[in-house]
Amino acid sequence: MSITEKDILKIAEARTRIEPMFDTQEMTLNMGPQHPSTHGVLRVVLKLDGETVIDLDCDIGYLHRGVEKIAENRTYPMIAPYHDRTDYIAAVSNGLCWVETVEKVMGLEVPKRAQYIRIILTELNRITSHLLWLGTHCIDLGAFTIFLYAFREREEILKIFENYFGARLTTHAFRIGGFWWDTYPGFEEQVKFFCDYFPEKIKEYEIILNENRIWLQRTVGIGLISPEDAVDIGLTGPPLRGSGVNYDIRKAMPYEAYEEMDFIVPLGKAGDTYDRFLVRMEEMKQSRNIVLQALDKLKETEGQPVIAKVPKVIKPPIGEVYHSIEGPKGELGIFLVSDGTNKPSRMRIRPPSFINLQALRQMCIGHLVADVVAIIGTLDIVLGEIDR
Amino acid sequence: MADENKSDGSDVAPDKPAGTGAPEEDKYKTQPLSAVPADAAPKLPETKPEPPAKTEAETTEPPKPVAEKPVKPAASAGEAKPAAEAKTPGEKPAPKQAAEAKAAGDKPTPTPKPAAKAPPKKPPEVETIAIPDDPLVVALKGKFPDTVIDAFAILKQKVIRINRSAVLDVCRYLRDDSAQQYNFLTDVTALHHPKADKKFEVIYVLYSIPRNERVRLKVPLAEGESVQSITSLWSTANWLEREVYDMFGITFEGHPDLRRILLPEDWVGYPLRKEYPLEYEDNEWVAKHLDIRPLAEGADYTGKFE
């Protein structure tokens, strides 16, 4: 990295603007694995000069379960529930990445109706993940009420998930080739009901937060990262787009039926926490638009099959592929090497949160301890995905 | 609270989901566990074949850098026996292919292209197309002679295999050259082929944001060889290479901070290697830190954990 010791000290001094009258020591503070705002079992060791962060080291691996090793010993359909448990907040999109990767290797063409249903569920899942991000980010910064409002909205979507998949959190949503069952009666009405009442709720959050002086003071200018640094450190998803880089896989390398959907990709300007906040709020609105469009297209494909012709035992041909989707946290990719048997030879998950978390050090140096919490929140990390 | 758990009848699943009305499930519902015979449990797919079966196959391996095609048919030949459906037509062309490839000489050539919509008799392989005329490959061969081992396209994704000595230079060229502009490092990972000559393969996935192009670099490595770290080009490689080191044991020269990332600092072993067992081992780390010692051989522990 391009930050030297001198730069760090300069920033720290500039922030405190106090002439050192006596010898001060730097303090090592451990935001340990059990901490209310590290979003899981993440250990951050901070070196502080007073309140300013001089250095930072993340210690991860507390949730390492060896998913990649397990996947080499399970058949392809058996691996799908493991993906729910990596990013347990956005389990639906994780499942999407997995089934799409396997379908790509097998050369399966998923029917259109299934593609539309997949888009609806994935975008609802994006809204769910962003709502949870909003709730936890606000509760870290002290605005407790938004957390409960966001979860109230999430309830509606989780009811849809429960009705369709049987589970709210670890959904095992998709099957290789499409869906085993078509949508249940009442699916479209429930989704439409959610889409109709969601915009005013988003408006509520914006009224409470967007122009709130305390919110602005806590988020503007915090965790700045320039677009060049963002690309260098490998950020994807809203942290990258918050800095102004236009990279969204739904537009760049569209999967499912995203080419037919009309939506914009919100970009931030300054690359600070406030911009990432605005980007995610706008993404929620765009997701709602996509869901409505997909619902209309779904009506046209009434009665069509929802699963392709899939053999009883999934044995993809020998080959390898790297497939990625735009998950709520960033670019979620799977590199799959198949050896012709019914178990993969290697399954590698490219976790967006793992790579985004690398930027924490760069973003936090020079800020105060209270900002570290805000920056961890704005990167939107899930430890299940980081540690796999 | 109790009211929330009550559901109206609409979201109760039907008793028998379509297509899975297997009689075994009823057995579990109506009979106590002890009454279920031992062979009523559904068979799990069996694990990969034991090493002795493979040692014979190893001697027939052509001595060349790793390519999936000769390796995997041999493996599947050993595995076809326990598989329920024996894809016997699939095995015969595969050893033939190995012989063909051996006869073709040292330079590995891709297979003759089988038709994509072939009948099931064809070997189960995804079509790989050699791309020697691709502008990227031509440019690389021009700038760095003797580094490109081969280049092919698989499922419309470009894959280039290069020598380990040139990794840093090739990546720097790909990042900085105005015609290439691969400025985003998507992933760094590795593969382990226990039966190949060059056992490891480090994979780099690069992406060009301005040109919307993705390329995959593969670097074959023998046991004990290390590769240069590209942390000086992209900071994102820092943790990615640490994870490769942690899981495979591949060292990266020039990495600023090469230590284990997901596993504890003093762990012994590299889990994602094929010989590392999947099941939990009572190893020294566990005994030292968690005070868990292996069960004594032959001791009777029935009833002691209730």
Add this chain to the structure above:
Amino acid sequence: MQIAGPAGWLRSVLPQSISDSVVYDVIWPLIQIAVALFIVMTLVAYLTLAERKISAWIQSRMGPMRVGPWGLLQPAADGLKLLIKEDIIPLLADKAVFTIAPIVSMVAAITVLVIIPYGAGWAPITDVNIALLFILAFSSVGTLGIILGGWASNSKYPLLGALRSSAQMISYEVAMGLALIGPLMWSKTLSMVGIVNAQNGDHIWYVFYQPLGFLIYFVCALAETNRAPFDLPEAESELTGGFHTEYSGFRFSLYFIAEYAAMFTVSAIAVTVFLGGWDFGGLIGHFLANTHQNVYTVISIIVFFGKVLLLLWAFMWFRWTFPRYRYDQLMDVGWKWLIPASLANIVLTGVWFVIGISIPDGKPFLKNYGTYIAAPGFPAKAYVIGSAFLVTITLTAILLSSINKHSRDFNLRTQRQLQLQKRAERLAEAGNM
């Protein structure tokens, strides 16, 4: 010497062998103290329930509903739970200080309850003529309890929390004291009963004469009691509990009671000084005051508590609405906004005061009634209220903007514009992406 009201009744039922002074100066005040303590402690206990209920209603849920009808017995359950919890003291903690710290906080919070004027007539327990000063001084001792608690816990998080909290409290005490000086110009006395009488005599609440003072005082009260948006020292998400991380069980409940009692105290001061105390004016008030003193007193007590509860509800409303200030921003607000504002308030009020009391020849606006100064009549009141709302606030706003023009956290919008502009220039130079 016959004294009206319950003291007189007490004198009449007790045997004559007990002297007058003992009855009027020892037994009656003890009874008053006991009753006041009981009422306030119950109020504090139910404040915890009110906090949970109000937070729940704001967050579209119901709050505690199980213990008792609509959860009304929840404080009893909470109190009992905290009492029977295990008493944990960290191994390396300073045992004596660890034990004393919450007691210090609690004592400081409860001692001032004796000076608050709960009502008219015989309701205030005592009438000290420097009551306001005493309250401010004694509340500061509560800070000591927090520092001791953080230090004695022998752990980094409580230490950080305690230091932050103490710095915050002493900063905001300055502004609080200065904000209270405005009404003192009118009431000419520090005695709480005297201040209420002054408002009564002028038929006005001082909040109308001193809107800026009230705002400053209220914000400082939020910061003094470590309430959101100033609750960083005990922020769970950042310091896992701050100074009370290592406390559990009864000691924790002592800190909690101290916090809520302090909330009650600062609200009571606000009510007394700015909102007219127990005065409820109007025809009914004057009628009752002249005829049925006891009824008047009882109603005045109820009115006083009603006003205090209104302010406490505002405390809780703010807590669940606003995000939290970061520590340096918190100190910023205290030193660079509230203290200049309160100083400006004093100076400007003084200017209008001097003009009002001397300059209009013959008939000055403000009249000195000896014990207090009032602005009788509509033109006088219009003058005072108009000058306070229109001129004082505007001039103070201009002063604050000019002081903080270059502050990092002020004018964030302009800062962002500048930032974006600079970035655009830089990109234009580089000419890529």
